[in-house]
Amino acid sequence: MAETALYRRYRSQSFDELVGQDHITKTLQSAIRSGRIAHAYLFVGPRGTGKTSAARILAKCLCCEKGPTPDPCLECSFCKRIADGSLGDVMEMDAASEAGVEEVRQNIVQRAQYAPMEARYRIFIIDEVHDLSQRGFDALLKTIEEPPANVVFILATTEQHKVPITIRSRCQRYEFRRGSLEEIESRLKYVCEKEGIEYEDDALRTIARLSDGGYRDALTLLEQAHLAVGGKLTRDEVLTQLGLVGENSMDDLLRRIAEGQVGPILEAATALVQQGKEPKAIVESLALRLNELTHALYLGKHAGATKEEVALAKEIGPHRILAFQEALAHSMRDIRDVTLPRVWLELTLVKLSAAGEPTAEAAPGVEEPLAAQSPAKRDERPAAPRKEPPPAEPPKASPSAEDANPKEPGQLWEQVKERLTNRFSASKQLLGASFGVAIEDKALIVGFKNRFLFERLQGKLPKVEGIIAEMVSEVVGEPGWAVRFQLQQENGGKAATQEVDSSVVEGDDLVREVQSVFQVEKDA
Ligand SMILES: [Zn+2]
Structure with a gap:
C-alpha cells in the first residue's frame, strides 16, 4: 500500500506525537537526556508502526540547534530540513532498492569517514535493512564496528531474523508493536x-x-x-x-451455513453475486466476520463487541467457528488458481457447512475433540487419537498461593496464569508453555518457548497484553504493572532451561489451541 497524503500529513513529528510506542519513546528520551547516545540503533517491528518516523524524530533530537534534546524544537533549520528530507547530514536509504555492496560503500562507508557538514551528527537511516546483500552487510559491519565519531546509524527492519547477528549485536534494539x-x-x-x-x-x-x-x-x-x-x-x-460485504449479509449467510442447509446457502450466495460482489470478496468478508466473532466470543466487550455479536458467536459456538475458519483458510489458499470463481465460492460455502457438522466420532454428551471437526485432518490421520497434554505441574517453589511471594517472577506468573485460566479456560494449554523470567521495574517478563505462539501473542492481539497486565497488577496489589513477552530459545536463552515449565504443549495441539483462543487464519 503506497503512502498517502493523509498518512504523510499526520506523520508524527515528535516523540509526543508517536502513537502507541510509549515504551520506546520513554527509553530513548531518557537516554538522550542523560547523554547516552548509541552509535547504532535497530528499530524492529511490523510495517506501518512508526519506525521511520521515529528514526527521523531521533535524528531531530540529535541535530536540533537546541539539542541534543529529547524534545526537538521543530522550528530550527535542522529540524525543518530533517522533516522535509533536505538536510545532507541525515541520509535515508532504502535497502530494498539499494541493496548492493557498491551502494553501501558509496553512500555509507565513504561518507561516514567525513565529519558532519553542518549538523552535530551524521546520521544514516537504513530502511528495510534486512534487504541488504551479504556483501552489503559485510561492508556496513566494518563501519558499525568502528564507527567514526559523530556518526549514528538507525536501521529499521520488519524482519530482524534476516539481519546478521554480527550487526544486530552492535545495535541498541527497540521493538515497535502493532497498535491495539x-x-x-x-x-x-x-x-x-x-x-x-x-x-x-x-x-x-x-x-x-x-x-x-x-x-x-x-x-x-x-x-x-x-x-x-x-x-x-x-x-x-x-x-x-473496500469491496467487502456488509455484516448483515454475512451474519445471514453464516447462520445458513451453521444450519447446514445447502439450498438456502446457495440462494444467499447467488443474491450476493447478483448484487455485484466478487466471490473472493465474499469469502474474505466471511473470514473477517469470523475473526470478529472469535473476538466477541473470547473477549466480549473487551474487544468492542456488541451484544448481538456475542449472541451470534455463542449461537454458532466455538467449535463451529473454528471449523469454519479452518475450512476457509484451506479454500483461500487456492484463491489464485481459481478459474470459475462462482463455482469455487459455492463449493467453499458448502464445504464450510459440512465442516461444522458434528461427526459420528464424537461420543454423545462428550465435548468433541477439535480435530474431529475437520474432515481433511481426519483423513490424514485416521487412527491417531488426540494427544492429551500432560497435566500442569504445580509451581515448584510455592507451597501455597497464600504465602507465595508475588514479587518472585516464577511465582507471580503462576498466580496470574491461574487467574487467566479461570477466566479464559482455553488459555490453559496455551500458557502451559510459558514461565516467569524476571521482574524489571514494574514489568513482569514472561518467556515462551514456542516461536509460533510467541509471535501470535505479540502481534495479533495487543489487547491480551492489557488484560494480562491488569491481572499482574491485581496479584501484586499495585496498579500500573506491565507484562512483556519474550521468546526464550531452548538452549542459550536468558532463562535457565530447568525453569521451563514441563507442561509444554507441542505440535498440532498447540497450534489448534492458539487458533481457538487468539488467532484466526491458519498459518499456511
Ligand atoms: Zn530544532
Whole structure:
C-alpha cells in the first residue's frame, strides 16, 4: 500500500506525537537526556508502526540547534530540513532498492569517514535493512564496528531474523508493536476530527480491524473510503468501498451455513453475486466476520463487541467457528488458481457447512475433540487419537498461593496464569508453555518457548497484553504493572532451561489451541 497524503500529513513529528510506542519513546528520551547516545540503533517491528518516523524524530533530537534534546524544537533549520528530507547530514536509504555492496560503500562507508557538514551528527537511516546483500552487510559491519565519531546509524527492519547477528549485536534494539484496536481507532478519530470527516464509530472500528495494527494502513484505508464515499462514513459503506460485504449479509449467510442447509446457502450466495460482489470478496468478508466473532466470543466487550455479536458467536459456538475458519483458510489458499470463481465460492460455502457438522466420532454428551471437526485432518490421520497434554505441574517453589511471594517472577506468573485460566479456560494449554523470567521495574517478563505462539501473542492481539497486565497488577496489589513477552530459545536463552515449565504443549495441539483462543487464519 503506497503512502498517502493523509498518512504523510499526520506523520508524527515528535516523540509526543508517536502513537502507541510509549515504551520506546520513554527509553530513548531518557537516554538522550542523560547523554547516552548509541552509535547504532535497530528499530524492529511490523510495517506501518512508526519506525521511520521515529528514526527521523531521533535524528531531530540529535541535530536540533537546541539539542541534543529529547524534545526537538521543530522550528530550527535542522529540524525543518530533517522533516522535509533536505538536510545532507541525515541520509535515508532504502535497502530494498539499494541493496548492493557498491551502494553501501558509496553512500555509507565513504561518507561516514567525513565529519558532519553542518549538523552535530551524521546520521544514516537504513530502511528495510534486512534487504541488504551479504556483501552489503559485510561492508556496513566494518563501519558499525568502528564507527567514526559523530556518526549514528538507525536501521529499521520488519524482519530482524534476516539481519546478521554480527550487526544486530552492535545495535541498541527497540521493538515497535502493532497498535491495539483502541489505539488505531482513537488515531482514526483524531484524524477524522482534524479533517472534518464525518463517521460512525462502527466504520472506524472496521477500518482499525482491517489494518491489522498498522497505523499507516489504517490511514490509507480511511483515505480510500473517504474519497469514495464523500459523505458520512458508515461501516457498510466502508466495507462496500473496500469491496467487502456488509455484516448483515454475512451474519445471514453464516447462520445458513451453521444450519447446514445447502439450498438456502446457495440462494444467499447467488443474491450476493447478483448484487455485484466478487466471490473472493465474499469469502474474505466471511473470514473477517469470523475473526470478529472469535473476538466477541473470547473477549466480549473487551474487544468492542456488541451484544448481538456475542449472541451470534455463542449461537454458532466455538467449535463451529473454528471449523469454519479452518475450512476457509484451506479454500483461500487456492484463491489464485481459481478459474470459475462462482463455482469455487459455492463449493467453499458448502464445504464450510459440512465442516461444522458434528461427526459420528464424537461420543454423545462428550465435548468433541477439535480435530474431529475437520474432515481433511481426519483423513490424514485416521487412527491417531488426540494427544492429551500432560497435566500442569504445580509451581515448584510455592507451597501455597497464600504465602507465595508475588514479587518472585516464577511465582507471580503462576498466580496470574491461574487467574487467566479461570477466566479464559482455553488459555490453559496455551500458557502451559510459558514461565516467569524476571521482574524489571514494574514489568513482569514472561518467556515462551514456542516461536509460533510467541509471535501470535505479540502481534495479533495487543489487547491480551492489557488484560494480562491488569491481572499482574491485581496479584501484586499495585496498579500500573506491565507484562512483556519474550521468546526464550531452548538452549542459550536468558532463562535457565530447568525453569521451563514441563507442561509444554507441542505440535498440532498447540497450534489448534492458539487458533481457538487468539488467532484466526491458519498459518499456511
Ligand atoms: Zn530544532
